[in-house]
Amino acid sequence: MLQTPSGILAQRLALAIPLGLLGGAYLSEYGFGLFPCEMCWWQRWPHFAAVPLALLSFWVAPKRVWVALAGLAILASGLIGGFHAGVEYDWWEGITGCAVTAVPVGGSALDAVMDAPMVRCDEAPWDLFGISLAGWNFLISTLSGVGIMALLTKDARNDAN
Template identity: 70%
Template structure:
């Protein structure tokens, strides 16, 4: 079954938005040393699922269902981002544990001792006063709603 143009756009957004957000997360991590905390990882998992669901929608019927599920995964990541941003801004209590990136190779004890400690309640980077978690919330929420609205359009 061929998708309506608006559903095809929804499919592209369902694949492109999480891919770009994950690409930005990995660029910030490996290119700029902004290591993820535990809640940062939580935001990535639904984006991985969204990519898988969007790819599934290219080959398995009912395509609109897989696109809608990808949109829901994107919205879940946005909700986690909203919670994380609230923790960063001190609006509510979050995790008390800190996390460190997993480093492979060499002496494991040395890797642990030299690994940066990343707190979930501290903003590592912001733009216009909005943290990375806040940007994930904004972008994911708008994209998820847009995808669902595009899927609701009826063929002409």
């Protein structure tokens, strides 16, 4: 029932991690002009799924199942981010034709399409300490997903005792 501190922490992380990462993605997009490529969007979809799953865990039983599903979605985003980071670092080849035209908001639609930059999946538009945004998503989401599952396992063991 998520009554132990580890279960409650898992539940809160399952909501906070995807909200924080999606918030960061949208801040980088709309605040700093770092438009997402196709694989960037692939990383967002599991986080979009994790948020309502985590929210369900606050009201709908069995709570542990909803948190686990949110944790798996977060982990899936991390694995996609790992694949994307590998493409950016030229460790392996990505999906052919993976590029998106970034359409800025405002102005005429024709001008927006004609002046929009092409966002490639194999080029990191920004990095911190040599780690791209996809790499950071891999690290944060994978560690968080595994951590949530570990906390749920600990919570289940405590419930059994």
